[in-house]
Amino acid sequence: MIAVMDTSLLIADASGAAATPTAPTTPASLLPSAPESGRQPLYRRLADHYQSAIQAGTLVAGDRMPSVRDLMRQHQVSLSTALQTLRHMEEGGWLEARPRSGYFVRQPRRSAIRPVQEPKSLLAIDAGQFVGIHERVSKYIALRQAGAPHIDLSGMTCAPQLYAVETLKQAAMRALRERPELLTSAMPHNGNATFRQAVARRALNAGMRIDTEEVVVTHGCIEALNLAMRAVAGPGDTIAVESPTYFGLLQALENLGMKALEIPTSPHTGISVEALELAVRTYGNIKAVVVVPNLQNPLGCIMPEDHKDQLVRLCDQLKLPLIEDDAYTELADGSVTPSSLKSRDRNGNVIYCASLNKVLAPGMRLGWMNGGRWHERVKMLKFTHTRANEEWTQVTAADFIASPAYxxxxxxxxxxxxxxxxxxxxxxxxxxxxxxxxxxxxxxxxxxxxxxxxxxxxxxxxxxxxxxxxxxxxxxxxxxxxxxxxxxxxxxxxxxxxxxxxxxxxxxxxxxxxxx
Amino acid sequence: MIAVMDTSLLIADASGAAATPTAPTTPASLLPSAPESGRQPLYRRLADHYQSAIQAGTLVAGDRMPSVRDLMRQHQVSLSTALQTLRHMEEGGWLEARPRSGYFVRQPRRSAIRPVQEPKSLLAIDAGQFVGIHERVSKYIALRQAGAPHIDLSGMTCAPQLYAVETLKQAAMRALRERPELLTSAMPHNGNATFRQAVARRALNAGMRIDTEEVVVTHGCIEALNLAMRAVAGPGDTIAVESPTYFGLLQALENLGMKALEIPTSPHTGISVEALELAVRTYGNIKAVVVVPNLQNPLGCIMPEDHKDQLVRLCDQLKLPLIEDDAYTELADGSVTPSSLKSRDRNGNVIYCASLNKVLAPGMRLGWMNGGRWHERVKMLKFTHTRANEEWTQVTAADFIASPAYxxxxxxxxxxxxxxxxxxxxxxxxxxxxxxxxxxxxxxxxxxxxxxxxxxxxxxxxxxxxxxxxxxxxxxxxxxxxxxxxxxxxxxxxxxxxxxxxxxxxxxxxxxxxxx
Structure with a gap:
């Protein structure tokens, strides 16, 4: 994920004891920023420079880092920048300080931790279960709420300050000043046209052809998932899901009177396409499959591109509606966004459900969806359940999303x-x-x-x-x-x-x- | 509805031809405003004064109204106020202008129109039907949307300018300035505490004891109704409803896989309590009844207080969950708000669903509910369907609702x-x-x-x-x-x-x- 850099400027000392680059010196200001990172502060660029060298093996564990004085001279940086660089690398686990000897390279501890194990079999399927998970989840949520933990690491929400609070506030103020009547007017069905256009355009850039008219705005992704499942299945029906999967999905399924059939899912490559096929062929009555192809919750894996191809093709062949849950894709490292399943959809078999809660702002509760060939039914279900989203939030979001600031x-x-x-x-x-x-x-x-x-x-x-x-x-x-x-x-x-x-x-x- | 006023000041001419009050004259500025109307403009108070006289029979159809000059002299008003008074009364159907003769009293045409007929029988019940109303409704909605009527009288929404746009805008700006992080923070479950307190307090004033903690904020009343029905019934179950009833309710029922049993409803006194009892005793499997006791949609009737008593008592005896849909109560004429069913609830058998769309602002999509003894289940269902409402709107609404401006x-x-x-x-x-x-x-x-x-x-x-x-x-x-x-x-x-x-x-x- 860290961009490849020119490490020729670092010449490790042949003795291995000290990695003191000699001539030529490189002003830190000329070091590149990682392409995904925008313009970084000097100390970050300098730290990235050395971290890349460690990852590339140019510097190895036990090597001595250049001293503060070396860094200042060789990269033409201030004392404070040199110190920040070393401290940042130490905090990141890349260096250790030895009293009176300076900083030494070490492998981050995390590189020693082993990966999560693959499922015992990628083919062993549990029959659709319906065991009252919502009680388990509700108990957990109630306990957590009552406990009000000082440090809450249970959600999947970023801290408010990670978002563009000020920019959003300005956009919101602008919307209020220019169109205060948004507060007191009935909303257009399916959402504000400008917002729908803004998300449709971003989807287009991500390879999805979804017309503005084919976007339904929802209250977060969870409403979209509820509507998607109700569009293709009814009470008593079975839906295939990843195992493990987001508890909110299991809870929603149970509350809709549906059953979940858990499909083995690799922590590295995502849902097992073979197991899904076997499940459908074994239990004929599966009405849909819900998949998070990118940054699966909770596994964090991104499906390889060819797995995505296979999955979309299989669902197409089996006429199995494929519900794509896309809440995290834009949080993937690097400058290339992982592709969606929807971008592979040729005949409306993929119902696409997106959330802006994690990427734009958790407080605005915006999601959207395209119902594929069930789109009309999705629109009707949205109308009968929550009518339309308030428009003001959408206008604010559209303003931000359509700007380079996003x-x-x-x-x-x-x-x-x-x-x-x-x-x-x-x-x-x-x-x-x-x-x-x-x-x-x-x-x-x-x-x-x-x-x-x-x-x-x-x-x-x-x-x-x-x-x-x-x-x-x-x-x-x-x-x-x-x-x-x-x-x-x-x-x-x-x-x-x-x-x-x-x-x-x-x-x-x-x-x-x-x-x- | 029009307040009783002192009409002794008006002395109709005994000939019946001209109603020219003689001495003493009454300055219009001393005329009372109708108690529910706040401080009215002079011409409105003068018009009300004469309209009351017509309603009381002091002036009758065919009587000549005082001339412009008479009005100016007797009530010490300007020419423009006198003219406005007469024009206002003419527009309201109280006067007719005869060329070269002046204005004459007439009964408004609307008083001649006969009331809607009572149902043939208040006991004849249709068995629970399930006939695809959502297709009918969806077709109607699609046609209306496509038709984009220039004058749309199909909804139940007030024009934006009837609401306190400027006050709400100021409250919204204040919320953004003081707490911009609301936009980027995860929301509290069940809603913002200040908003819940504001609506709980108003409910208290209306005779309902609902703790702040017992309020769940929803996306309009329609989400509340969906949650209420899901809390007490499942697919295949029958729910009793008024006949006629709000189409959105029938559509929601069908989409939940439930059946509607229509109970005869008087256009004057609301749902027939006798018919409901008969229905429950005849078809044992009714899971709940949904009632709009005040300003029923579409009938517009307000249930008499003793009918409300009977209904709550009956449902209690039958252990039939009573779902109260309260979207319009605060739009009732006069200074006394009609009472709710919930205010009669002694053991949590009433699920109360309120909307602020019609009374506060249609664009904010705020509703709230109390699930009675199903409240925990309601909370869980809300969480699994749309999580929580965005907080910013609630903070804005709470600010307004708690102020005298509301x-x-x-x-x-x-x-x-x-x-x-x-x-x-x-x-x-x-x-x-x-x-x-x-x-x-x-x-x-x-x-x-x-x-x-x-x-x-x-x-x-x-x-x-x-x-x-x-x-x-x-x-x-x-x-x-x-x-x-x-x-x-x-x-x-x-x-x-x-x-x-x-x-x-x-x-x-x-x-x-x-x-x-």
């Missing part, structure tokens, strides 16, 4: 999230016991952590809550008991000492539960 | 609606054929008009649309064909010549269809 915001957000994920993974690697596994996802807001198998994450949830820390126990992501030793941890908050200490406490509890 | 706004709104209803009824009486019936409701936004029985209101709907006028055909308010010759007409727009002409065109079409 992409700048997204670049900044992605960069901050990447840093936050890495730092949290570093703390987890430091504080959690042997046997803990996690995948560092290439984007998004969450870490899916596999704890030693004897750890009950519901116990962990309750004890952590008592210590003021909120997490999401694995048990709520499935109707099965398969994820009882997993936990989902939110990386949406800027990393700081308090967060580090919270993870230390959490790690202590995991140690305790693992040893019990 | 009651001032409501008084003004009620007064304007009364005037609009009366003027529209006057035009209907003038332009619609013999045999047209309507009740002039004591509040609200709509008129329910019974046309001559041979008129098909769906044909009327289509032809009117072709002429740029939107109305709601009776057929969509029931699964039966009972209301095929009814039409609902919105009175939410300030009356003007264009509206009068639209009703003239509509009347012409009704004539044509009645004669065909």
């Amino acid at each position: 992409d700048r915001h997204l670049r900044r957000l992605r960069q901050m999230l990447k840093q936050q994920r890495e730092r949290m993974a570093e703390s987890i690697a430091a504080y959690f016991p042997e046997g803990t596994r996690l995948n560092l996802p290439n984007g998004g807001v969450g870490l899916w952590v596999e704890l030693p198998v004897q750890v009950c994450s519901q116990q962990l949830f309750e004890r952590a809550l008592a210590e003021g820390v909120g997490v999401s126990p694995g048990a709520i992501f499935s109707n099965s008991s398969r994820y009882g030793h997993f936990v989902r941890i939110c990386c949406g908050h800027p990393f700081n000492r308090e967060l580090d200490q919270a993870l230390r406490r959490l790690g202590g509890l995991v140690h305790h539960l693992a040893d019990a | 009651d001032r706004h409501l008084r003004r709104l009620r007064q304007m609606l009364k005037q609009q209803r009366e003027r529209m009824a006057e035009s209907i009486a003038a332009y619609f054929p013999e045999g047209t019936r309507l009740n002039l409701p004591n509040g609200g936004v709509g008129l329910w008009v019974e046309l001559p029985v041979q008129v098909c209101s769906q044909q009327l709907f289509e032809r009117a649309l072709a002429e740029g006028v939107g109305v709601s055909p009776g057929a969509i308010f029931s699964n039966s064909s009972r209301y095929g010759h009814f039409v609902r007409i919105c009175c939410g727009h300030p009356f003007n010549r264009e509206l009068d002409q639209a009703l003239r065109r509509l009347g012409g079409l009704v004539h044509h269809l009645a004669d065909a």
Whole structure:
């Protein structure tokens, strides 16, 4: 994910003891910014420069970093920039300080942590279950609310300050000044035309051809998912879902009187297309499949492009409606956005459900959808359930989304999230016991952590809550008991000492539960 | 509805030809304002003064009104106020101008129109039907949208300028300035606490004891109704509803896979409690009843207080959940608000669903509910369907609702609606054929008009649309064909010549269809 840079400027000392680049010196101001990061501060560019060298193996663990004085001279930076560079790299786990000797290269601890295990079989399917997950989820939500954890890592929401508060506020003020009657006028069905156009245009850039008229604005992605499932299935019907999957989906399914059939899902490549095919051929009555192809919740994986092709083709052949849940795609690292399933849709078999809660602003509750060949039914269901979204929020969002400021915001957000994920993974690697596994996802807001198998994450949830820390126990992501030793941890908050200490406490509890 | 005034100051001429009050003269500035109307302009108070005299029989049809000069002298008003008074009374149907003779008293035409007929029997019940009303409604909505009528009288929404646009805009700006992070923060479950407190306090004043914690904020009343029905019933279950009833309710029921059992409802006293009891005893499987006790949609009736008592008692005895739909109560004429069913609820059997769309602002899409003894389930269903409402709108609304400006706004709104209803009824009486019936409701936004029985209101709907006028055909308010010759007409727009002409065109079409 970190862009390849010219590391020829770094010449490691042949002795291996000190990596002091000699001539020619490179002014830090000439170092490139990572393409996805916009214009970075000098110390960040300098740190990236050395981190790339470590990743490329030009510098290896144990190498001595150039001293403060070296950095100042070689890169023509101030004392403060040189110090910031070293401190930033130390915080990121790339360097360790040895008293009176300076800084030495080390591999981040997180690189030692092993990845989450693949499912035992990518073909073993549980029959559709319907076991009252909503009680489990409701209990968890009620407990978390009552507990009001001081540090809440249970959601998938970023901290408010990660968003463009001031720009949005200005857009909102503008909307109010120019069109105050939006507050007191009945709303257009299906949403404000300018907002629908703004999201349709972005979808077009992402390879999806969706007319403005074919957009229905919803209250977040969860309403879109509810409408999608109601459009293609009724009570008693079975819907195939990923395993593990977002608990909100399981809860919604149960409340609609539908059954969930969990399809094995790889933490690296996403839903098993083979298992889905087998499931449909075995249990003929599956009415749809819901998939998060990019930055799956909770796994964090992005489906490889050829898996996406296969999935869309299979659903097409089987005439199985494919519901795409797209809440996180724009939070993927790098400058190339992973492709959607919808962009592969040739005959309206994909119902596309998007959320702007994570990428634009959690407080605006905006989502949208295209119902594919069920679009008319989706429109009718939206009308009968919540009519239309208030227009003012949409006008504000459209203003922002259509401006260059939106992409700048997204670049900044992605960069901050990447840093936050890495730092949290570093703390987890430091504080959690042997046997803990996690995948560092290439984007998004969450870490899916596999704890030693004897750890009950519901116990962990309750004890952590008592210590003021909120997490999401694995048990709520499935109707099965398969994820009882997993936990989902939110990386949406800027990393700081308090967060580090919270993870230390959490790690202590995991140690305790693992040893019990 | 018009306050009783001292009419002793008006002394009708014994000859009956001219009603010229003699001494003592009354300065118009000393005339009282109607108590519900706030401070009215002089000409309005003077007009009310004479209108009361007509209603009280002090002045009768054919009497000559005092001349402009008389009015100026007797009430110490300017020429312009005297002229405005006479013109206002003429527009309201209280006076007619005879060339070169002056103004003469007449009964408003609307007083000659007969009321809507009672149902044939208040006990004849149709078995629960399930006949695809949503297709009928969807077709109607699609046609109306495509037709984009220039004058749309099909909704139940007031014109934007009837609301406190400027006050709301200021409140919204304040909220943005003081708490811009509302835009980018995750919302509290169930709604913003200040807003919930504001509506709970108003409910308290209306006799309902609902804690702030027992309020769930919803996207309008329609979401509340959906949640209420899902809380107490499932697919295949039957819900008792008024007949006729709001089409949105029938559509929602069908989309939830539930059946509607229509209970005879009087256009004067509301749902027949006897018929409801009979229905429950006959068809044991009724899961709930949905009632609009005040300003029923489309009938416009307010249930007498003792009927409300009986209804709540019966539902309690039968353990039949009673879902109260309260969208219009605060639009009732007069200074005393009709009571709710919820205010009679002793053990949580009433699920209360309120809308602020009609009273506060249609563009803010705010509703709220209390789930009675199903409140926990309601909260969970809200969470799984649309999570929580965006907070900014609620903060804005709370600011306004808690201020004295809100009651001032409501008084003004009620007064304007009364005037609009009366003027529209006057035009209907003038332009619609013999045999047209309507009740002039004591509040609200709509008129329910019974046309001559041979008129098909769906044909009327289509032809009117072709002429740029939107109305709601009776057929969509029931699964039966009972209301095929009814039409609902919105009175939410300030009356003007264009509206009068639209009703003239509509009347012409009704004539044509009645004669065909």
